[in-house]
Amino acid sequence: MTSPDAPSLLDRDHGLDASSECYPDVVRSVFLAPWAARRSEEPDQPTQLAARTVVALNEVARWANDGQSADPTACAWLAYLRWALSNGACLPADAPVPPQDELDLDFPVLSAPGPHDGDSFQALATGRLGEVARPVLPLAESPEVLARTAPYGLIPNIGWKSLIILALDSAAITHGSPEAQTAAAALALVVHAAARARATGGTLHEVVRETARVASEITRPAPRTHELLALCADPEALAPLWTEPGALASRLGRGDTATEALALGLAALLAVEDSGAAKATGSTNSARNITGxxxxxxxxxxxxxxxxxxxxxxxxxxxxxxxxxxxxxxxxADDTDGTAAAASNRNAGDHAVAAPSPPHTPAPGVTATAPQDGKGEEGSAAARAELHALADRWNGLWRP
Structure with missing residues (x-):
């Protein structure tokens, strides 16, 4: 639990404030994150599916702004069907044929055919809507469901009770495994809590601890996901797994599942935080301002x-x-060196984090977004520009 004096990072009934100064940059950063992990010439599956999620939620916002309601899960399903069709899926005759949406009309790079491995394409090609109670692929647990669910964590003004329902229902469109559904919802919770921590100066440990606490409220039978979230939330239990060769992999198992991918990603982030210095006090001599x-x-x-x-x-x-x-x-575009983001971090009272060098691991020296050998720079720049434009549309619809 968060200490009594600490601001709540996950509130049952209250969510992100879209009018806050840092919210637009949080949105842009999260939207660009799957692309930034690779900067490939053609957006990969996580980037494309996350973009489809954004378009679906923007459609919900448009209906709401017109005083009408829309089913977020249905909007997401139709958006994902468009992705499957663009990649050659042959839907049954009785499946809906979704019309083109804003991604197909205005974002040629993000909507172009691309990689489509994993359970998502297979489930969508059936033309049936997967639901928590009626899954299309009951055992589907591949990890591509994670990145596409992350944008749900950015929806403003909703607490974790509503966020969990939206994320579970969206994940269940393709993934029938309760473990995968819970892991996807947990990532949405982490994104939500991390965005709030950006404004309050909260730590990643607080983010993960709050996520583990709230995820325990999810009633889906996902003991493995709950176990690994609890492990990540326990610094004393997690620390030895980075210092002993193979310990983390052994504890996580060897399956390519959403649950294990979530735990591995969070554990690595927490190891970085554990290696860092003490809290910044505002003095440039006491701590280095860091970036994502x-x-x-x-x-x-x-x-x-x-x-x-x-x-x-x-x-x-x-x-x-x-x-x-x-x-x-x-x-x-007029702040490509990240000056505004750095200023936002300083105002939030960031914690300094140094690159770790635990035993048996390489010393970090390359950022997550460095292009390789200049390949695909033109296509990569086009993808970045489209993601920025997509973020602008989100901020225009969801911000007051």
Whole structure:
């Protein structure tokens, strides 16, 4: 539990304040995070599916602004069906054929055909809407569901009770496993709590501890997810797993699941925080101002980069670091060096975090968003520009 004097990072009935000064940058940073994890010439599946989620929620906001209601899960399903169709899915005759939306009309890079591995494409190709009570693929637990669920954590003015329901229902569209559904909802909670921590100066440990507490309220049977969230929330239990070779992998297991990817990403971030200095006191001599790029780069350096689980864990690390500290790539066009984000961090009373060098791990030295050999720079820049434009639309719809 958060100490009595600490501000609540997850409130049952109250959520993010979209009118706050830092909210637009939080939105931009989280939207760009899956892309920033790779900066590939063509947006990968996590980036494209997250963009589809954003478009679906923007549609809900438009209906609400017109004084009408829309079903967020139905909007998400239709958005994901559009993604499946763009990637060659042949839907049954009785499946709905969604019309083009703003992503297809205005964002050619984000809506172009791309990678479609994992359970999401298979589930959507059935043309059926997966529900918590009636799953399409009951055993589906692949980790691509994580990044696409993260934007739910940015919806303003809703507490964790409503957020959990929205995230679970969205994850269940394709993923029938209660473990995967719970892990996806937990990432939305982490993003929400990290965004609030950005304004209050809260730590990642407080974010994860609050997430583990609230996730325990989810009634889906997900003992493994709850176990690993509790592990991440316990610094004393987590610390030895980074210092003993293979200990973390052994504890997590070897499956490429959403639950394990979430835990690995969070554990790496927490290891970075544990390696850092004490709280900043506002003096430039006492602590270094950090960015989400610093934290995400250090966290990614603690993880191998050769598997589905690790790739999804990298996405988790960048998304959460983006929500908490922001990313340089998310700065407005006239602030590409991240000056505004850094100023926001200083005003929030950040904690200094140094790049860790625990035994048996490489020393972090590369940020999470560095392009490789200049490949795909033009396409990468186009993807960044479209994600910025998508964030602008979100902020225009959701901010008062």
């Amino acid at each position: 790029d610093d934290v995400a780069g250090a966290a990614r350096a603690l993880m191998a980069e050769h598997g589905v689980r690790e790739g999804a864990a990298h996405d988790v690390a960048v998304v959460v670091a983006a929500a908490r500290w922001g990313l340089a790539a998310a700065a407005p």
